[in-house]
Amino acid sequence: MSHSIVFSESGSPDVLRLAPAQVGQPAAGEVRLRHTAIGVNFIDIYQRSGLYPLPLPSGLGSEAAGVVEAVGEGVDWLRSGDRVAYAGGPLGAYSSQRLISAQHLVKLPDEIGDETAACAMLQGMTVEYLVQRTYPVQPGQTVLWHAAAGGVGQIALQWLTAMGAKVIATVGSAAKAEIARALGAAHVINYGEEDVVARVRDITGGKGVPVVYDSVGKDTFQISLSCLAPRGMMVSFGNASGPVPALSPLELTKHGSLFLTRPKLGDYTASREELEASTQALFARLADGRIRVTPSHRYPLAEAAQAHRDLEARRTTGSVILLP
Ligand code: NDP
Structure with missing residues (x-):
């Protein structure tokens, strides 16, 4: 049966x-x-x-x-x-x-x-379209990835590291920090304990990152915007902590003409x-x-x-x- x-x-x-x-x-x-x-x-x-x-x-x-x-x-x-x-x-x-x-x-x-x-299949194709097609990451770039010890996160860390990018990984515990380090994260931030914006500014010499991949949603959205370099891209692809509240496009000017996208896998594998x-x-x-x-x-x-x-x-x- x-x-x-x-x-x-x-x-x-x-x-x-x-x-x-x-x-x-x-x-x-x-x-x-x-x-x-x-x-x-x-x-x-x-x-x-x-x-x-x-x-x-x-x-x-x-x-x-x-x-x-x-x-x-x-x-x-x-x-x-x-x-x-x-x-x-x-x-x-x-x-x-x-x-x-x-x-x-x-x-x-x-x-x-x-x-x-x-x-x-689902988590790996998600990483493929996010890092190759939503924002095509280049070797040598430093990018921010939230919840990096999760399912999508672990694949992303390996994918990005293999292509020569440097990943700033956020995680929710010391044990998860160890996992992220072992998978190649260049920098690990425990976002429950540390000031993510200050750490990212410090790591990038004040510039910010060109792209943030944020699947945590409500709790990290504003933090992510603050971590971006001018004309950077905010890739909001999940809501693990809850959906992101509505925002005015004017908010994107506060941090320097940012781009915002809210992608989903089905739209990148439609054909x-x-x-x-x-x-x-x-x-x-x-x-x-x-x-x-x-x-x-x-x-x-x-x-x-x-x-x-x-x-x-x-x-x-x-x-x-x-x-x-
Ligand atoms: P994960 O294994 O990454 O689990 C979610 C992780 O999010 C948790 O382990 C936790 O990590 C973190 N998190 C932070 N805050 C919370 C909270 N309040 N409640 C629960 N979790 C929280 O899940 P998946 O790999 O399955 O998915 C990761 C994300 O990617 C999800 O948001 C999912 O919706 C999204 N996604 C989007 C796709 C798309 O195409 N748009 C396709 C596939 C996935 P920590 O403890 O380290 O904070």
């Missing part, structure tokens, strides 16, 4: 429950997958809590790796037994089996394991070409060891609620997966 996590009202992790599911035959263009590893991402929390409202009842989860069990009409590039992964498409990755349109899938190379794929280019860039770095990703935390699918509690309470580092 197949199972999936569902919820019928938004709220705390307690709303998540495991339910039996009937997964039928794939329709034209679809594939039936048996999941082997499922990615847990902060967006799952926004969707469960109601910050990003969903029609309910709903499944949850945007990312998984698995094995093709059956293909629908017209899917000629996949066959039963193929190893695949995805990050995007309709929710429902928190399940042991599912139907999904083949357009969301990529084949996994032999050298990339299922758990690595479930950790890295098949972009999806494939992003995954190829990620897979190349995973295959040659420039980026290493293994799950820091594994939970049975039935314990998805506990995974959410730990991620929300800042108890996790790196990537979190569920095992069906």
Whole structure:
């Protein structure tokens, strides 16, 4: 019997429950997958809590790796037994089996394991588009990355360091500072204890950084603006501490003609070409060891609620997966 996590009202992790599911035959263009590893991402929390409202009842989860069990009409590039992964498409990755349109899938190379794929697809493609396409970071540049010991953060540290950039990493604890240092951070700031703006000004000789990648949101937004050099770019890509309040464009002049963008992965992987280019860039770095990703935390699918509690309470580092 197949199972999936569902919820019928938004709220705390307690709303998540495991339910039996009937997964039928794939329709034209679809594939039936048996999941082997499922990615847990902060967006799952926004969707469960109601910050990003969903029609309910709903499944949850945007990312998984698995094995093709059956293909629908017209899917000629996949066959039963193929190893695949995805990050995007309709929710429902928190399940042991599912139907999904083949357009969301990529084949996994032999050298990339299922758990690595479930950790890295969504978070790694996010890093790819943020550092290569939202603000193309150049070798030698010093950039600021918040929550650098988290899932996206750990991949970003490795990616940026491998391309010759210097990362000022912020973290919420001494243990997380050690992780950031080990992954190549040039400077680490514990933003619970230190004055981030003063440290960044000091590190950059008063100039500020050309780009800040901020997924913490409410608590760091103003700090991030103050860390930028004139004409720098504020990349606000998440709300882990809560959504950023409305601001007037005039605020961007206070720090020197800043740019502000609020990007999301789906807009950078909307076409098949972009999806494939992003995954190829990620897979190349995973295959040659420039980026290493293994799950820091594994939970049975039935314990998805506990995974959410730990991620929300800042108890996790790196990537979190569920095992069906
Ligand atoms: P993380 O593993 O990074 O977990 C979030 C981290 O944020 C925590 O570990 C914590 O690190 C930090 N944090 C700071 N303040 C809070 C708070 N009040 N509550 C909870 N956490 C806090 O999660 P992910 O790697 O899954 O995602 C990282 C961010 O990137 C999220 O905001 C997510 O929404 C965003 N994202 C955006 C995408 C996009 O395309 N726009 C795509 C993918 C992810 P510490 O203790 O060190 O402060």
